[in-house]
Amino acid sequence: MNKKISLGAAITFMIVVAGITFCITMMVALNHFNDMVLNVKEREEMYKKISNIDAEVRQNYAGASQIDEEYLSDMISAGYIRGIGDKYASYLTKDEYETVLQEQNGQLVSIGVTLAKDQTGYLKVLSVQEGSPAEQNGIKRGDLLVSVDGTDLKNLSLSRGEQLLKGNVGTKVSVVYRRDGVDTTRELQRITLSEVLVESRMIDQTGYILIREFNSSTISQFKTAIEDLMQQGAVSFVFDVRGNNSDSIYAANDLLSLLLPVGDLGTIVYADGTTRLSGTSDSYSVELPMSVLVDADTGCAAEYFALMLREYEKANVVGVQTMGKSAMQELRPLNDGSAVYITVSHFITPAGTDIEGTGVKPDYEVKLSTEEDSSELLSDETDTQLRKAIETVNSKVVSEESSNTDSE
Numbered sequence: 001m002n003k004k005i006s007l008g009a010a011i012t013f014m015i016v017v018a019g020i021t022f023c024i025t026m027m028v029a030l031n032h033f034n035d036m037v038l039n040v041k042e043r044e045e046m047y048k049k050i051s052n053i054d055a056e057v058r059q060n061y062a063g064a065s066q067i068d069e070e071y072l073s074d075m076i077s078a079g080y081i082r083g084i085g086d087k088y089a090s091y092l093t094k095d096e097y098e099t100v101l102q103e104q105n106g107q108l109v110s111i112g113v114t115l116a117k118d119q120t121g122y123l124k125v126l127s128v129q130e131g132s133p134a135e136q137n138g139i140k141r142g143d144l145l146v147s148v149d150g151t152d153l154k155n156l157s158l159s160r161g162e163q164l165l166k167g168n169v170g171t172k173v174s175v176v177y178r179r180d181g182v183d184t185t186r187e188l189q190r191i192t193l194s195e196v197l198v199e200s201r202m203i204d205q206t207g208y209i210l211i212r213e214f215n216s217s218t219i220s221q222f223k224t225a226i227e228d229l230m231q232q233g234a235v236s237f238v239f240d241v242r243g244n245n246s247d248s249i250y251a252a253n254d255l256l257s258l259l260l261p262v263g264d265l266g267t268i269v270y271a272d273g274t275t276r277l278s279g280t281s282d283s284y285s286v287e288l289p290m291s292v293l294v295d296a297d298t299g300c301a302a303e304y305f306a307l308m309l310r311e312y313e314k315a316n317v318v319g320v321q322t323m324g325k326s327a328m329q330e331l332r333p334l335n336d337g338s339a340v341y342i343t344v345s346h347f348i349t350p351a352g353t354d355i356e357g358t359g360v361k362p363d364y365e366v367k368l369s370t371e372e373d374s375s376e377l378l379s380d381e382t383d384t385q386l387r388k389a390i391e392t393v394n395s396k397v398v399s400e401e402s403s404n405t406d407s408e
Contacts, residue, residue, distance in 0.1 A: 050076070077338065086343050088329055090159055094337040099166050103195065104215060110166045111173065111188045113139060114212055116243050116297045121154040122146055122178070123161045126243045127212065129196055133188040137175075144178040166190070200225035203380055205397075206390050207234030211241050214251035214301040222255050226286065236289040236393035238386065241306060242319065245299030247329055249347050252301040252308075253279040260312050261285045266304060266347045268328070278347065289396035290315035291389040294362060299323035303360050304347060311351050316363040318389040324359030364388055 058064050078091040092100065102109065112132020118124035122144040128135045145153055148164040165173060167190050176185050198221035199210040207229030211222065229237070246252075253265050260281040268276045292306040292315050303322045309315035326346040333339045348354045366385045368378075380386060 074338070077340075081340055081342070084342075088325070088327055088341075088343050090157070090341045092331075092339045092341060096163050097331075097333065097337065097339040099163065100331065100339075109169050109190050109192050110162075111139075111175070111190060112193055113145075113165070114243070115145065115158060115162060116245075117158045118144060120144065123153050123156075123158065125177070129193060132193060133191060137186040137188055138184070139175075139177055139186070140179070142179070146176040146178050146183060148176075149174050196221075198222050198225050200229055202229060202232050202234065203238075203386075203390060205233060205235045206393060207232070207237045208386075209237065209239050211239060211244055211255075211302070211305075213244060214246035214248050214255070214305070216248075216251060218251050219254035223258060226258065234288065235397050236291075236390075237286070238291050238293060238389045238393060239305075239309075239315070240293040240386070241298050241302035242293050242295040242385075243297045244302035245297060245323060245325070246301040249278055249301045249304045249328065252305045253281075256305065256308050257281045258284065259286050259290070259309065259314060263312070264350050265308065266349055268345050268347055270345045285314075289393040289400070291393045292317050293385055293389050294319040294322050294360060295385075296320055296323060298360070299325040300328070303355055304349070306360055307349050307353060307355065310360075310363070311349055311353070316392055317360060318364045318366055318392065319362050319385050320365060320367055321361050322355070322359040324355050324357045326354050326356040364392060 057067075061067075074091070074093050081089050081091040099109070112129035112134040113125050114127040114129075115123040116126050125134075125139060125141055125143045125145065127141055128139055145161065147153055148161065151164055153161050153164075165175070167173065169190060169192055172187050172189050174185065174187050176183050178184075195213070195217065197211070197213050197215065197218045199212070201208055207226075209222070209225050209229070211218065226237075249266055249268075256265060257279070262283050263281050264277055265279045265281060266277075268278050270276075290309060292309055294302070294306055294317055298306070298319075299322065303325065306315075306317050306322070310317055326348070327343045328345045328347060329341050330344045331339050331341050346354065346356060366388045368384060378386075
């Protein structure tokens with residue numbers, strides 16, 4: 001015999017379920033509240049500690065009257081950012097932030113060198129801009145910058161070393177550079193330079209394009225390079241992103257849109273787990289064999305650029321395993337004109353690839369010798385990675401020509 005549930009029993013059941021749900025919700029909320037209270041208490045203790053240190057210094061430090069308050073504030077802020085556990089984060093002073101904004105607009109006040117962190121701890125010169133103060137004073141690719149205005153650059157961050165070279169137009173900076181174990185000191189005058197983000201030339205029938213950085217100004221220089229090389233009869237392309245560790249995959253998307261067929265580009269994953277498509281490629285694409293050159297200093301947007309071309313089967317990758325950085329940072333301005341640069345998201349490719357900590361493994365691994373990788377400027381003939389990249393695109397050209405002949 002079927003039993004019917006009485007109205008009273010149903011109501012009782014609903015009340016019990018509601019009560020259980022309410023209790024669970026309250027427990028979760030209470031735990032969250034306790035965590036918030038704990039965080040507040042921890043922050044209060046941190047502020048008290050800083051206040052305590054400040055009081056001790058003001059009362060007992062012999063040089064208290066000579067403290068540079070702005071410098072002290074900057075150092076406290078920089079220490080905070082170093083302590084949050086974000087290895088990519090940094091604090092920018094007012095002057096440093098202003099310089100970054102200038103660079104984003106394609107203008108740079110400096111001496112005209114592109115740098116990378118070297119295994120010695122110093123900063124290695126990757127390129128020297130033509131007509132720059134650096135070129136005029138004999139600095140060459142492969143040189144090591146040892147000090148700037150008396151500040152030893154060993155174990156200093158790349159960004160900090162670069163900032164030391166920058167300043168107001170017309171001011172001078174003393175630089176010590178090392179070549180073949182010999183140190184040379186030069187005094188250089190800072191000038192305004194239009195950033196050369198893309199360099200190109202023909203190597204036989206291959207169009208070679210060096211991409212130094214991905215930013216909002218890169219696309220116009222890259223598009224011009226593509227058009228010029230194709231007018232010169234390029235039958236293939238080699239894109240060189242060695243030493244490029246730019247952060248903007250949006251700028252990389254601008255270039256990819258010229259090279260790839262219609263399709264989705266990378267996805268941005270935020271800290272809370274939400275995602276957003278970074279962009280799509282339009283219908284125009286370059287239909288020529290391509291190869292991408294990478295090295296251990298290739299990071300973030302440059303790794304993304306290489307990955308996207310490979311996943312769309314438009315290019316192979318030549319060189320050595322890359323940096324492994326999918327983490328993306330944002331520059332957040334502060335009320336006093338300074339700024340913080342902190343990680344807010346990371347990218348994944350349409351295939352779901354996340355290269356954080358692993359990098360991009362090349363299709364053709366080619367290592368430069370110690371001599372090649374240290375101080376001498378590589379020519380097209382001695383750059384073994386470049387030669388391999390050209391070899392791979394040439395083989396594709398021959399293969400395609402053979403296929404076209406067979407189909408006729």
